[in-house]
Amino acid sequence: MSQIKTTPITVVDSISKADFVKYYYKPQRPVLIKNLTKDWPAYEKWNLDYIQGLAGDQLVPLYNNVPTKGHKKSVVPAAEMKLYDYIEILKKGPTDLRMFFYNVLQKMPQLTKDFDYPDIGLPFFKKLPVMFFGSKGGKVLAHYDMDLADLMHVHFHGTKKVMLFHPNQAKYLYKVPYTVHNLETIDMDHPDFEKYPALRDAEGILAQMNHGDALYMPSGYWHYITYQDAGFSITLRAFPRSGKRLAKLFSNLLFMRNFENIMRRVKGEKWTDYKENKVLRDVNKKYDT
Numbered sequence: 168m169s170q171i172k173t174t175p176i177t178v179v180d181s182i183s184k185a186d187f188v189k190y191y192y193k194p195q196r197p198v199l200i201k202n203l204t205k206d207w208p209a210y211e212k213w214n215l216d217y218i219q220g221l222a223g224d225q226l227v228p229l230y231n232n233v234p235t236k237g238h239k240k241s242v243v244p245a246a247e248m249k250l251y252d253y254i255e256i257l258k259k260g261p262t263d264l265r266m267f268f269y270n271v272l273q274k275m276p277q278l279t280k281d282f283d284y285p286d287i288g289l290p291f292f293k294k295l296p297v298m299f300f301g302s303k304g305g306k307v308l309a310h311y312d313m314d315l316a317d318l319m320h321v322h323f324h325g326t327k328k329v330m331l332f333h334p335n336q337a338k339y340l341y342k343v344p345y346t347v348h349n350l351e352t353i354d355m356d357h358p359d360f361e362k363y364p365a366l367r368d369a370e371g372i373l374a375q376m377n378h379g380d381a382l383y384m385p386s387g388y389w390h391y392i393t394y395q396d397a398g399f400s401i402t403l404r405a406f407p408r409s410g411k412r413l414a415k416l417f418s419n420l421l422f423m424r425n426f427e428n429i430m431r432r433v434k435g436e437k438w439t440d441y442k443e444n445k446v447l448r449d450v451n452k453k454y455d456t
């Protein structure tokens with residue numbers, strides 16, 4: 168079966184700060200680091216039972232991959248339930264409900280004692296450690312992070328597969344205008360190359376993550392994620408400090424998201440349909456379809 172082309176990510180057991188900066192941060196190359204978190208208490212402690220034990224009565228928003236249509240905002244929770252109950256569902260699985268961008272500092276500050284910001288040359292922003300939860304088979308739409316942060320993404324409890332794309336691959340990925348993701352109709356695991364021929368030219372990098380593995384995703388890198396087991400991850404972020412990337416960050420956060428939500432409110436489905444047709448037309452015109 169035809170698949171999107173990928174090469175395996177570089178994997179290192181451990182790395183010095185000087186080497187990380189020289190070989191990965193400065194040139195903006197992804198890398199999977201096996202032992203970065205072995206001395207974190209989280210490495211021994213973090214699993215679904217542990218998080219469930221600390222959940223209390225808190226309610227959490229849950230998201231799925233069903234596109235929001237009509238006049239709704241672009242990101243709207245599909246459900247809300249107690250974290251305890253959600254983890255129960257995850258353990259039984261499968262479910263398409265995911266927890267997304269859950270602010271650990273605000274919601275479960277006791278967890279911050281279990282991890283460290285590695286001294287690896289990334290200027291981490293310590294106020295926004297965020298967690299993600301998913302079920303076996305759960306998929307995260309291919310996207311890049313709107314804030315253009317450099318990301319250290321650490322996985323716990325099970326395994327997950329991450330397909331990464333350099334920002335220069337966006338032209339092959341059918342990015343929807345005024346969003347940071349590609350067309351929701353694309354199945355990145357079984358791509359329809361007749362309908363989306365540009366995907367044939369995309370070249371990704373594949374990372375297989377196990378418990379405790381840390382994945383460095385440079386600024387603007389696209390990621391498409393498949394949970395192979397129920398599990399969860401934490402992402403630590405370092406923001407751009409100057410130049411073009413900082414300007415783009417502000418334009419994404421202040422302009423793009425608001426513009427998209429205004430257009431959805433005013434035009435509803437006509438706007439989303441227009442954009443989806445436009446990206447198909449614009450990308451496919453180079454491919455003689």
Ligand SMILES: O=C(O)CCC(=O)C(=O)O
Binds near residue numbers: 299312
């Ligand atoms: O693993 C996930 O569920 C999503 C992770 C993600 O998109 C991120 O860290 O930016």
